[in-house]
Amino acid sequence: MGFQDLSKQQKTVSRILVNALKREQLAHAYLLEGPKGTGKRQAASLLAQAYFCQNKDRENIEPCQKCVNCRRILSGNHPDLVWVKPDGQSIKKEQVSNLLKEFSYRGVESIKKFFVIEEADKLTTQAANSLLKFIEEPYSQTIAILITEHAHQLLDTIVSRCQVLTFIPLSKERIAEQLMGKGISEPLANLGAALTNDIDEAADYCGDEWFAKARQLVIQLMEGIMGKSHSPLLMVYDQFLPHFDDIRKMDIALDFILYWLRDVLSIHLENEKDIVYIDQIDLLKNQALKSSMQQVTGRMTAVLAAKKRLGANVNLQSVMEQLVLRLQGGSHHAV
Ligand SMILES: [Zn+2]
Incomplete structure (x- = not known):
């Protein structure tokens, strides 16, 4: 997926990120919020690619998807990109401090770091606080992406330090179109799209x-x-x-x-x-x-x-x- 694809579904989000990349003014922290199946994780991965890609410039910010950085991100093993998911019911302080420790000691490739926290509403208060301190270090070249379907459950202190990007539900037409792109027949795709605006769920149904x-x-x-x-x-x-x-x-x-x-x-x-x-x-x-x-x-x-x-x-x-x-x-x- 590139920014062109992203903009078909999430026009505003895409525009904000593309502008920031062109001006080389990415925020330290983004909160990607919106319902399930709206492309938040894909957008986080895309932004990480754009951040690390060796073949992009200010004119063309689309990640090449071919260089070693892009490929490592796509295959899920870039050393400076870390994804955090809840360990059980919550994201605990130890998880966050281990992550930060790893970042500071690891045989680093560059000073650029990128981390993505899924289900960020499950951060405990302590975990959130140590994260915030890290995000706010002025010399930091770290980008933090927090992903949530329940933005209202996050601490205000977290939300206020992030640039909030709201992902809107996909239209029925768009969902049906994507399902057909996966080889699903139009009658079934229509029905899947009518039933849910979560593209992954719709694809599961149709399959x-x-x-x-x-x-x-x-x-x-x-x-x-x-x-x-x-x-x-x-x-x-x-x-x-x-x-x-x-x-x-x-x-x-x-x-x-x-x-x-x-x-x-x-x-x-x-x-x-x-x-x-x-x-x-x-x-x-x-x-x-x-x-x-x-x-x-x-x-x-x-x-x-x-x-x-x-x-x-x-x-x-x-x-x-x-x-x-x-x-x-x-x-x-x-x-
Ligand atoms: Zn690249």
């Missing part, structure tokens, strides 16, 4: 056979409910409930049903660019023809009610039975 089968079953169910070609309840007993056999899975099923109905609504609204089930467009159009917008939104309300019952620990079979009846009820009134 799982369970997920593709889940999608097929939901399409089949919606076809049955709206088309009445076969008994949807029978299908629920035979295939649906065995596949969605716990609350978490059933919650995903209900989300899939909701996206389906939202797609039908999008067709009513002539907003086809937001369609998730892109390969089912004919079926969706057919269902939009057969039901009014009011009926579709009524069905969406029924799905939300089912999600709520799920949260209240009602048994899965009864949640689905009631939902199917309510969804079918909607079509009886079709004009």
